[in-house]
Amino acid sequence: xxxxxxxxxxxxxxxxxxxxxxxxxxxxxxxxxxxxxxxxxxxxxxxxxxxxxxxxxxxxxxxxxxxxxxxxxxxxxxxxxxxxxxxxxxxxxxxxxxxxxxxxxxxxxxxxxxxxxxxxxxxxxxxxxxxxxxxxxxxxxxxxxxxxxxxxxxxxxxxxxxxxxxxxxxxxxxxxxxxxxxxxxxxxxxxxxxxxxxxxxxxxxxxxxxxxxxxxxxxxxxxxxxxxxxxxxxxxxxxxxxxxxxxxxxxxxxxxxxxxxxxxxxxxxxxxxxxxxxxxxxxxxxxxxxxxxxxxxxxxxxxxxxxxxxxxxxxxxxxxxxxxxxxxxxxxxxxxxxxxxxxxxxxxxxxxxxxxxxxxxxxxxxxxxxxxxxxxxxxxxxxxxxxxxxxxxxxxxxxxxxxxxxxxxxxxxxxxxxxxxxxxxxxxxxxxxxxxxxxxxxxxxxxxxxxxxxxxxxxxxxxxxxxxxxxxxxxxxxxxxxxxxxxxxxxxxxxxxxxxxxxxxx
Amino acid sequence: xxxxxxxxxxxxxxxxxxxxxxxxxxxxxxxxxxxxxxxxxxxxxxxxxxxxxxxxxxxxxxxxxxxxxxxxxxxxxxxxxxxxxxxxxxxxxxxxxxxxxxxxxxxxxxxxxxxxxxxxxxxxxxxxxxxxxxxxxxxxxxxxxxxxxxxxxxxxxxxxxxxxxxxxxxxxxxxxxxxxxxxxxxxxxxxxxxxxxxxxxxxxxxxxxxxxxxxxxxxxxxxxxxxxxxxxxxxxxxxxxxxxxxxxxxxxxxxxxxxxxxxxxxxxxxxxxxxxxxxxxxxxxxxxxxxxxxxxxxxxxxxxxxxxxxxxxxxxxxx
Numbered sequence: 001x002x003x004x005x006x007x008x009x010x011x012x013x014x015x016x017x018x019x020x021x022x023x024x025x026x027x028x029x030x031x032x033x034x035x036x037x038x039x040x041x042x043x044x045x046x047x048x049x050x051x052x053x054x055x056x057x058x059x060x061x062x063x064x065x066x067x068x069x070x071x072x073x074x075x076x077x078x079x080x081x082x083x084x085x086x087x088x089x090x091x092x093x094x095x096x097x098x099x100x101x102x103x104x105x106x107x108x109x110x111x112x113x114x115x116x117x118x119x120x121x122x123x124x125x126x127x128x129x130x131x132x133x134x135x136x137x138x139x140x141x142x143x144x145x146x147x148x149x150x151x152x153x154x155x156x157x158x159x160x161x162x163x164x165x166x167x168x169x170x171x172x173x174x175x176x177x178x179x180x181x182x183x184x185x186x187x188x189x190x191x192x193x194x195x196x197x198x199x200x201x202x203x204x205x206x207x208x209x210x211x212x213x214x215x216x217x218x219x220x221x222x223x224x225x226x227x228x229x230x231x232x233x234x235x236x237x238x239x240x241x242x243x244x245x246x247x248x249x250x251x252x253x254x255x256x257x258x259x260x261x262x263x264x265x266x267x268x269x270x271x272x273x274x275x276x277x278x279x280x281x282x283x284x285x286x287x288x289x290x291x292x293x294x295x296x297x298x299x300x301x302x303x304x305x306x307x308x309x310x311x312x313x314x315x316x317x318x319x320x321x322x323x324x325x326x327x328x329x330x331x332x333x334x335x336x337x338x339x340x341x342x343x344x345x346x347x348x349x350x351x352x353x354x355x356x357x358x359x360x361x362x363x364x365x366x367x368x369x370x371x372x373x374x375x376x377x378x379x380x381x382x383x384x385x386x387x388x389x390x391x392x393x394x395x396x397x398x399x400x401x402x403x404x405x406x407x408x409x410x411x412x413x414x415x416x417x418x419x420x421x422x423x424x425x426x427x428x429x430x431x432x433x434x435x436x437x438x439x440x441x442x443x444x445x446x447x448x449x450x451x452x453x454x455x456x457x458x459x460x461x462x463x464x465x466x467x468x469x470x471x472x473x474x475x476x477x478x479x480x481x482x483x484x485x486x487x488x489x490x491x492x493x494x495x496x497x498x499x500x501x502x503x504x505x506x
Numbered sequence: 507x508x509x510x511x512x513x514x515x516x517x518x519x520x521x522x523x524x525x526x527x528x529x530x531x532x533x534x535x536x537x538x539x540x541x542x543x544x545x546x547x548x549x550x551x552x553x554x555x556x557x558x559x560x561x562x563x564x565x566x567x568x569x570x571x572x573x574x575x576x577x578x579x580x581x582x583x584x585x586x587x588x589x590x591x592x593x594x595x596x597x598x599x600x601x602x603x604x605x606x607x608x609x610x611x612x613x614x615x616x617x618x619x620x621x622x623x624x625x626x627x628x629x630x631x632x633x634x635x636x637x638x639x640x641x642x643x644x645x646x647x648x649x650x651x652x653x654x655x656x657x658x659x660x661x662x663x664x665x666x667x668x669x670x671x672x673x674x675x676x677x678x679x680x681x682x683x684x685x686x687x688x689x690x691x692x693x694x695x696x697x698x699x700x701x702x703x704x705x706x707x708x709x710x711x712x713x714x715x716x717x718x719x720x721x722x723x724x725x726x727x728x729x730x731x732x733x734x735x736x737x738x739x740x741x742x743x744x745x746x747x748x749x750x751x752x753x754x755x756x757x758x759x760x761x762x763x764x765x766x767x768x769x770x771x772x773x774x775x776x777x778x779x780x781x782x783x784x785x786x787x788x789x790x791x792x793x794x795x796x797x798x799x800x801x802x803x804x805x806x807x808x809x810x811x812x813x814x815x816x817x818x819x820x821x822x823x824x825x
Contacts, residue, residue, distance in 0.1 A: 045552075139702060319698075335796065336549070340720055342718070446690035
């Protein structure tokens with residue numbers, strides 16, 4: 001309960017001003033394609049040089065929470081996921097926007113972000129010591145099985161054909177092998193200098209999601225003005241709140257999965273949204289509506305990616321080990337003020353630690369308020385004529401890809417992947433499974449290599465990868481997930497056959 | 507005619523060169539860091555260059571540009587082959603990383619591709635074990651490894667980086683066989699592996715290990731340097747522990763420029779930079795962050811690079 005004592009700190013004039021500024025700035029940065037939360041926080045660190053430690057951290061904490069939520073704006077309105085966390089949001093969110101329900105999608109995304117986010121920070125406040133143990137429980141063998149579990153999700157994600165889903169996943173995994181490999185430094189498939197650093201995830205996201213859509217818009221050509229302007233529906237906030245409470249199951253699944261997976265160092269943040277989306281779909285009674293503009297898709301994805309924010313800081317704050325790229329950047333922000341995370345932080349600088357955590361809590365609420373305020377206005381983006389929209393999105397795509405590493409190489413990668421995806425979509429492949437392959441491939445590979453090296457030096461590969469409770473539990477979940485896939489496929493076949501028989505009779 | 511033109515051109519160039527160096531720099535300077543924003547190198551590069559705009563330093567600010575990827579190879583390849591050698595593009599170096607990578611091969615740079623300017627920091631590698639480990643000295647570690655050859659697992663940030671060099675030196679000096687496990691997420695990942703007990707020990711950066719030891723998560727058993735660190739006065743060096751290991755694995759960080767940069771500009775930078783690193787506000791922030799400072803002039807760095815090249819060639823020859 002110590003944290004309540006330090007709430008006063010957050011509401012001093014300067015702190016609150018920084019909190020509001022950080023939140024609004026974070027929303028804008030987050031909504032800008034290519035500026036991931038990690039980048040946004042890194043950009044803000046020089047501004048904290050001259051601030052008091054607590055003030056600097058308020059700015060960083062507020063920016064972190066709101067950039068994650070801000071990423072949903074470009075995901076929903078432009079189909080450009082700002083960061084891996086927002087991939088799942090595009091699946092239903094952007095479809096809703098094209099149906100004129102952009103305001104509803106944005107409101108739902110901000111409300112569920114806040115709900116998930118507040119829960120995540122509360123976990124950070126109350127359960128940090130316990131969670132720290134959980135974060136450390138995952139060694140190379142467990143992370144390997146977790147990545148394999150992710151692979152089993154690929155087949156059902158955003159596609160009607162399991163085979164095509166798995167094929168896209170394989171393509172993604174192959175793309176992930178390009179570049180110098182992380183452990184041995186071997187060069188693989190570097191056919192062009194811009195591939196030397198491998199395919200970075202943000203340019204890949206922009207290319208795979210935004211470019212096919214831009215090409216489709218251009219292909220449609222210039223139509224008479226006014227022929228296909230979408231009527232943007234107004235959507236009262238109260239209705240969005242009722243919708244969210246009605247979809248409590250998706251909200252619960254998203255929040256729970258985001259909090260649990262967010263904790264696991266090095267893996268959580270990237271896949272929390274996608275795994276939550278997939279699980280919400282499996283448990284939903286309206287499974288067939290997912291991907292067609294269903295509110296549960298947005299709620300699950302967004303509550304998961306904000307629920308992850310709090311727990312993802314646990315390893316940093318307790319053990320001084322950053323568990324995610326953004327946490328690593330925050331570590332820099334702490335060090336610059338002479339504050340060492342770990343027990344030192346809570347013992348000797350409780351004012352800084354708790355003010356920081358409290359600011360993330362208040363930041364979630366502020367983010368929700370500002371987000372809801374602009375949702376109605378922002379949704380009008382859908383009314384922009386398509387040929388204008390295509391040009392704007394293309395411009396943002398180039399800007400976003402370039403800004404990640406100031407490299408034209410990334411722009412080429414973005415363009416090549418985008419054009420490739422445009423043709424793949426014609427054959428019924430989708431981008432989400434491909435991206436998941438791109439994310440999971442390196443995790444599975446690196447952890448398998450590392451695990452094997454440890455196993456070879458100790459008690460052999462079999463007992464290392466198949467022994468231990470956690471390994472066995474994860475393997476069982478993998479088996480269950482595959483069995484579920486097979487069972488659904490069988491049901492589908494039976495249904496198809498019955499339909500055919502009925503047609504034949506008729 | 508062409509002769510006259512050529513002569514004219516040469517004369518113009520000669521006249522222009524010193525003038526350009528005198529005016530240098532007349533616009534902001536860019537510094538490439540080949541690691542991501544927020545990493546230790548990036549973080550320190552931002553601190554040591556923050557006073558560049560002062561009149562007694564460069565008089566122009568230095569902007570940091572990150573070109574991360576493949577353990578630094580992407581950024582250094584870019585600096586060696588694509589950066590303009592006009593003095594407005596600087597780069598941060600990490601020794602022994604880029605020298606070890608150039609010996610390993612597959613990259614487009616070597617020590618001859620760059621001109622050092624000055625060194626700002628030196629982060630030695632240390633040997634760590636988990637807080638509840640039975641090992642309490644380097645002797646314990648080596649004795650266990652001698653009884654169980656090839657079974658002592660310990661983590662480090664990757665292959666061909668300082669940690670790997672330290673591991674190789676330890677194997678050679680103690681004449682044991684160890685199982686070095688390179689981590690795919692750098693020093694932080696390697697640290698996590700030690701704290702979580704996935705490996706029996708690890709080589710890590712002194713600055714990160716110092717923080718983890720303060721947090722009570724690890725014990726520091728030895729420093730891979732020729733002298734003790736002021737942060738850890740009680741921890742012996744590997745030499746003191748009885749192993750013939752020098753400072754070849756110490757992670758030196760500093761500024762360099764691509765080969766071909768005009769000599770006047772190199773001289774100007776080399777004259778200004780050490781004083782800039784020594785600025786009291788820079789020192790204060792570096793110390794607050796637990797980043798060990800080591801300021802070296804251009805001549806000292808040239809000597810250090812040459813020495814490293816020799817040691818590393820020998821050490822990596824067996825791989």
